[in-house]
Amino acid sequence: MSIAQNIAQVKKELPENVTLVAVSKTKPESAILEAYEAGHRDFGENKVQDMAAKAGSLPADIRWHFIGHVQTNKIKYMAPFVHLVHGVDRVKVLKELNKEAAKNSRIIDCLLQVHIAKEETKFGFDADELATVFQENPQEKYPNVRIRGLMGMATYTDNQAQVRGEFENLNRLFLHIQSTFSMHNATFNILSMGMSGDYHLAIAAGSNMVRIGTAIFGERKY
Numbered sequence: 001m002s003i004a005q006n007i008a009q010v011k012k013e014l015p016e017n018v019t020l021v022a023v024s025k026t027k028p029e030s031a032i033l034e035a036y037e038a039g040h041r042d043f044g045e046n047k048v049q050d051m052a053a054k055a056g057s058l059p060a061d062i063r064w065h066f067i068g069h070v071q072t073n074k075i076k077y078m079a080p081f082v083h084l085v086h087g088v089d090r091v092k093v094l095k096e097l098n099k100e101a102a103k104n105s106r107i108i109d110c111l112l113q114v115h116i117a118k119e120e121t122k123f124g125f126d127a128d129e130l131a132t133v134f135q136e137n138p139q140e141k142y143p144n145v146r147i148r149g150l151m152g153m154a155t156y157t158d159n160q161a162q163v164r165g166e167f168e169n170l171n172r173l174f175l176h177i178q179s180t181f182s183m184h185n186a187t188f189n190i191l192s193m194g195m196s197g198d199y200h201l202a203i204a205a206g207s208n209m210v211r212i213g214t215a216i217f218g219e220r221k222y
């Protein structure tokens with residue numbers, strides 16, 4: 001099947017309120033253009049240099065999502081154009097994002113990454129650290145950053161009950177923050193969870209943004 005057909009297939013399975021981010025990391029610009037010509041605009045990359053290079057030569061109305069681990073010294077290269085930074089996993093990243101956004105006279109949207117998996121190798125805040133961020137008035141501390149929601153990755157396992165449980169935990173945390181810090185309600189409304197292998201479970205658990213690579217572009221070769 002073609003990329004356009006794969007996108008149509010995935011989209012058919014998504015409820016209307018769920019945004020599809022097509023994860024194009026490692027894929028050539030020609031693949032992105034194929035999806036673009038089929039009408040798709042949201043793409044995800046996990047290396048700042050790759051994303052900046054692609055953004056420089058592909059159509060300007062593409063919405064670039066940064067889904068990788070954020071290195072603070074690279075933020076300046078994406079600050080002029082990035083649409084949404086999914087992987088904000090420590091306060092230092094918020095600070096640097098705020099600084100670079102201000103330099104570009106922008107307000108940059110981001111998601112806080114939460115550590116929901118069993119694997120130690122995955123990144124993110126835990127529930128207590130997350131509460132601390134919100135208690136400390138982030139909209140005043142980081143006026144050029146807008147925290148739009150949460151992002152998480154489940155454990156890489158065949159155990160569906162475990163994956164479902166991890167997604168449900170993240171959804172609970174998301175709803176808890178919405179209700180506890182109600183001033184965020186208007187803009188704190190994105191829950192990014194679900195990839196090719198687990199997006200059905202993620203949507204059932206409340207996700208409204210999925211990040212899908214393999215099911216659209218095929219396997220990646222590194």
Ligand SMILES: *Cc1c(COP(=O)(O)O)cnc(C)c1O
Binds near residue numbers: 023067211213
């Ligand atoms: C690569 C990646 C994806 C997409 O993974 P697929 O299994 O190819 O759909 C989603 N989210 C993040 C953070 C990724 O790094």
